[in-house]
Amino acid sequence: MSNEKYKLHPITAIINFVKVLKELILPFIVIIVANGFGKSGGDGSWYSYISYAIYAVVLISLLISGIIKWKRFRYWFEGEELRIEYGLFVKKKRYIPFERIQSLNYTEGIFHRPFGLVKVKVETAGGGPTKEADAELTAITKNAAEQIKKEMMHAKNKQSVHVDEVILEVEEQKDETLSIFRMSMKDLLILASTSGGVGVFFSGIAVFASQFSEFIPYEAIYSELVIFIRFGVLMIALAIFALLLVAWLVSVVLTLINYYAFTIIIEDEEIIMTRGLLEKKKITLPLSRVQGIRIVENPLRQLFGYATVIVDSAGGSLAEKDESIRLLPLIKKSKINPILEQIFTELPLEPNFTRVPKRSRKFFYRLDFIWIIPVAAAVCYFFYPYGLFALLLFPLTFLLGVWQHKTAGYAIENQRLIAQYRTFSKVTVWVEKRRIQSMTKHTTYFQKKSDVSSIQLTIKSGVGGATTTVPSIEKEDADQILSWYEPLKKSTIEKEQPSF
Amino acid sequence: MMRTEPINRLSEKGLRVWRIYGVLQAFIVLLISIGAGVINYFTGNYMWIYIVAAGVFVLIAFLLIYLFPKVRWTRWRYEVREQEIELQHGLFVVKRTLVPMVRVQHVDTEQGPILRKYDLASITISTAATSHTIPALITAEADELRGRISVLARVAEDDV
Numbered sequence: 117m118s119n120e121k122y123k124l125h126p127i128t129a130i131i132n133f134v135k136v137l138k139e140l141i142l143p144f145i146v147i148i149v150a151n152g153f154g155k156s157g158g159d160g161s162w163y164s165y166i167s168y169a170i171y172a173v174v175l176i177s178l179l180i181s182g183i184i185k186w187k188r189f190r191y192w193f194e195g196e197e198l199r200i201e202y203g204l205f206v207k208k209k210r211y212i213p214f215e216r217i218q219s220l221n222y223t224e225g226i227f228h229r230p231f232g233l234v235k236v237k238v239e240t241a242g243g244g245p246t247k248e249a250d251a252e253l254t255a256i257t258k259n260a261a262e263q264i265k266k267e268m269m270h271a272k273n274k275q276s277v278h279v280d281e282v283i284l285e286v287e288e289q290k291d292e293t294l295s296i297f298r299m300s301m302k303d304l305l306i307l308a309s310t311s312g313g314v315g316v317f318f319s320g321i322a323v324f325a326s327q328f329s330e331f332i333p334y335e336a337i338y339s340e341l342v343i344f345i346r347f348g349v350l351m352i353a354l355a356i357f358a359l360l361l362v363a364w365l366v367s368v369v370l371t372l373i374n375y376y377a378f379t380i381i382i383e384d385e386e387i388i389m390t391r392g393l394l395e396k397k398k399i400t401l402p403l404s405r406v407q408g409i410r411i412v413e414n415p416l417r418q419l420f421g422y423a424t425v426i427v428d429s430a431g432g433s434l435a436e437k438d439e440s441i442r443l444l445p446l447i448k449k450s451k452i453n454p455i456l457e458q459i460f461t462e463l464p465l466e467p468n469f470t471r472v473p474k475r476s477r478k479f480f481y482r483l484d485f486i487w488i489i490p491v492a493a494a495v496c497y498f499f500y501p502y503g504l505f506a507l508l509l510f511p512l513t514f515l516l517g518v519w520q521h522k523t524a525g526y527a528i529e530n531q532r533l534i535a536q537y538r539t540f541s542k543v544t545v546w547v548e549k550r551r552i553q554s555m556t557k558h559t560t561y562f563q564k565k566s567d568v569s570s571i572q573l574t575i576k577s578g579v580g581g582a583t584t585t586v587p588s589i590e591k592e593d594a595d596q597i598l599s600w601y602e603p604l605k606k607s608t609i610e611k612e613q614p615s616f
Numbered sequence: 617m618m619r620t621e622p623i624n625r626l627s628e629k630g631l632r633v634w635r636i637y638g639v640l641q642a643f644i645v646l647l648i649s650i651g652a653g654v655i656n657y658f659t660g661n662y663m664w665i666y667i668v669a670a671g672v673f674v675l676i677a678f679l680l681i682y683l684f685p686k687v688r689w690t691r692w693r694y695e696v697r698e699q700e701i702e703l704q705h706g707l708f709v710v711k712r713t714l715v716p717m718v719r720v721q722h723v724d725t726e727q728g729p730i731l732r733k734y735d736l737a738s739i740t741i742s743t744a745a746t747s748h749t750i751p752a753l754i755t756a757e758a759d760e761l762r763g764r765i766s767v768l769a770r771v772a773e774d775d776v
Contacts, residue, residue, distance in 0.1 A: 430744070550774050553719050553743040557712040564710070574746045581745025595619045603699035603716045603772075 121192040121201075125233050125255040128189070131225070132182035132254065140178075144171075191253060196271040198238065198264065200251050210251060214271035216240045218405065219386070222261060224396035234261050234398075297444060297455050299378035303422075307446035308371035310417060375445055382459060387427075387443070401441060405429045407551045407575045408582065409460065410440075411452060414541040423449045425456070428577035440577060463546055467527035467534045476568040476588035480524075481517025488513060516540075526571075526586045526593075528600055533573065535586045545584050551575050555601045557594050569594035573601075619712075622695035622702045629734045630692075630752025634685035636730060642677040649673045694750050696765060699772060701741060703748060717772035719743040723762045727755065741765065 181204060190201045198212045221237040228234055238251040253264075299307075376393035387401045406427050413423040425444035444455065453465045488509050495506035523538040533552070535545045558570040571586040571594050586597070649669040656665045684707060693704040701720070703713040721744055727737045737758040740749045753761065 550718075553745040554713060554715045554748065556714075558706075559710045559712075560708060574743075576745040598619060598712065598714055601714055601716075603718070 121190045122256075122260065124186055124189050124191075124253060125231065125257065126186065127227055127231060127233065128254045129179075129183040129186040131227050132185050133179050134227070136178050136182070137175075189254075193264075193267045198251065198267075212238060212240060212251060214268045217268055219400040219402060220261075220265060220268070221400055222398035224392075224398075226394050228255060229396070231255075232258055234258055236261050236264065293384075294382040294458065295379070296382055296458055297378075297380040297447075299375065299445065299447075303446050303448075304372065304375055304378070306420075306422065307375060308368040310422075310446075378445060380443070380455075380459075387459065389441070389443070399441065401427070401429055403459075406460075407547075407577060408584075409443075409456070409463070409546045411544040412541050413449070413543075417446070418542060421449050422446055423452060425452060428575060428582050430576045430578075440582070460546075462530055464527075464529035464532060464534065467529050469525035469527045469534070469536060470589070470593060471525045472521055472588055473568065473590055475566050476563070477518065477521045479563065479566075479568070479588045480521045481514050484513045484517070485510070520587075524587050524589075526589065526597070528597070533597070533600075535584050537585065537587060547573065547575055547584065549601065552601060553581060555598060557598055559591070563588065567591045571597050622693040622704055624694050624696075626689060626692050626694075626750070626752045627736060627754050627757075629736055629754075631685055631689040633730055633734055633736060633752055634688065635681055638677075638681035638685055642673075642680050645673055645676045645680075692751070696761060696768070698768060701748075701765065703750065713748060715741060715743060715746075715748060717765075717768045718774050720765060720769035720772075723765045723769075725755075725758045725762050 185202070185204055188202055188204065188207070192199050196214050198214065198217070200210045200212075202208055202210075218239045221239060223235040223237070224233070225235065233255045234257075235255060236253040238253070240250055253261075373393045375391050378389070378391040381388050385403050387403060387406075389397075389399045389401070391397055407430050408428040410426045410428070411423050412426060417423065424442060424446060426440050427443045428440050443459075444452065447455070456463055456465060492506040492509055496503040520538045523536060523542050525536045527534040531549045533547050533549065535547075537543055552573045552575055555571065555573045558572060559568075563569060567590070568588045569591045570588055572583055573586075574581045574583045576582075586594075649672060652669045653666055656662060656669075688705070688707050691705055691707070691710065695702045699717055701715045701717070703711075703715075705711055721742050724740045724742070725737045726740065731737060731752065735755050736752045737755045738749055738751045739753060739758045739762055740747055742748075750758075750761075
């Protein structure tokens, strides 16, 4: 194994510089606004330039530190480890054994693309308390990135030879690249325009409604005040509407940029997702790290037959905030099954759901009434005539409860538990038995009287856990799920007690 | 199919410790109701407020010191088997939890000042995503259990 030490591409210096600059931009603006404008009357005296000189010095020193950081950075392969040496003033070294590397993620920013470079993020398991448990190679050529991958595969294969002879199999899998999904422009537009669009919708209604208040004859009571209030309401509603509209447009553009050309391929037992217009992101997710799969249909998108598919994965770094990865950000419901079939071959996609018994319907709305009663009472009392609308909360909650009750169900097939439930969005979850960390059966006093129970199960998601609830099913069914989850008794095979 | 309850109970001394916790909590309620009484004395001096404050205190003290610990203690059951740990607990909601040995990552015992006085310890079983606590066991018993779980967890295998 050659111990040649590699450097990053020189563009790293610029990227480092821009990165620090980005973080400084807000304080800079504050200082400039507070300092530069207003008092600079243009008298031309030398001290009015001092602040500019300071800015220049700061900028240049940042640039220099970026260059030094790049100069100091080295990486090489030695002893089946990826070794990195870096540091501005203090020289630091980090050795990462290849077997510990969970995945390599590639990002291509706007600085990378003209030179055919990538940013490589090395993810290890565990996360741990230190945020920077992983390594980041800011800019290397694609060939160099390929080489890291090759070295990693090489090291991993070498180990597996000692364990068993899977090397041939691995070699074979390497060539298997399966293109699974490519998001169409139409779907992308729908995704962009329906994300966070609810606020705009409601504020639009508010503008509309404030016009309708004319028909309510309350002018007679205190006309002047009312005109004033109504005008004010209209103005505020319009302002909010405009604000939300802008926010919505921004989110549309951001979503378009972030999810542009979203594709999934399967390669070598790994899901590889690429997306992004300005910054091309490539996320690698080994199939063995997938803990659970969710299909989420929010009511608005459900109406048009669209859904989102999310996977929970284990590990990952603390810094990464979305441990649940959107596998398919938006897709026609009818197209989901063929795709999931290709990725997760054993997934029972058309399970036979056991629904929730009719008598447990009350548990879906009754508890909510407890908080609604005081709230509605208070609103009715303080905003007397219009406050009465708060009473609508009761039928609405009731209907939502009925809806939730209708959606809820579970199925057990193929060593997997499939649960379906709704808060607002309808969620279908597939969890493999061996991925469930623990399972709890909940029975409240009233549930006990009705002979029903809820089942709660937790899987690992990122560094924490994700909990799924199967609400208010038959008590017998709940017991059956627990028994299904209970490990088999191995009474026949007497295990050897190791001597510690 | 009816599942049988886990067989082991907590130490009887645990009930006493919970009563002590109840007394401490009730003491805070007592301070609040005395405060309400004092304010009442200087503002309105209504008789009914004294009665309500006293009534609330007595009720809460009864619940915290007598009823809740008793119900909790009778409900608490646990069992450590070769392949799994089963827990049952809960005051208003009865929770029945199953933790397979294969999923156990580590086991801790812990002992606060009050628990130490009564020679008790709590034991916490952690998986990759959850943690579960058995609150009041005799220290020796807790230590033994910790050792047993850790051995069982090491030899357990996935059956899928």
